[in-house]
Amino acid sequence: MTPHPDTAIAARQSWMAVLARAEANDMAQLLADLPPLPDPVILRGPEVGLVMVRGRIGGGGGPFNLGEMTVTRCTLRAGATVGHASIAGRVPERAILAARIDAGLQDPTLHDSLHTAVIAPLAARQLAARAESAAKAAATRVEFFTLQTMRT
Secondary structure: OOOOHHHHHHHHHHHHHHHHHOOHHHHHHHHOOOOOOOOEEEEEEEEEEEEEEEEEHHHOOOEEEEEEEEEEEEEEEEOOEEEEEEEEOOOHHHHHHHHHHHHHHHOHHHHHHHHHHHHHHHHHHHHHHHHHHHHHHHHOOOOOOOOOOOOO
16 A cells, blocks of 8 residues: 555655754765665756845735845755755765755665664654754743832
8 A cells, every 4th residue: 555645745845854854974874884885876966056035024924035045955866766855054075965865765675774873763863862952052041020019
């Protein structure tokens, strides 16, 4: 039975988000313990460029251009699947690794092993880093309260 298309899209969005935040050395280290992935054929890139980042005041106001951000994108074919990656910064090796892993995760024969050995550990590291950052920020939080005077 094939997964529902919405479920497959959500799963791919999830692993692509993890890969977009992962460092190249972390991905390479986790891949080193696995059998080699199929050799890639680069279809496009890696290309470094700029994208405009847009914001909204208050999260719901009118959109405005916040500034530009450097990104690297890559598209490749590994075996019978095509992998894509768009990452922040200008590190072509990182985009190639992310695209190779994306292609491997789309292959049913490689999906489970790649998800267990690469995506799950990367996601756990990223979650721990966010929790540590939140704890540091919470330590500097100041609680303000208002004292009311009571008049009799």
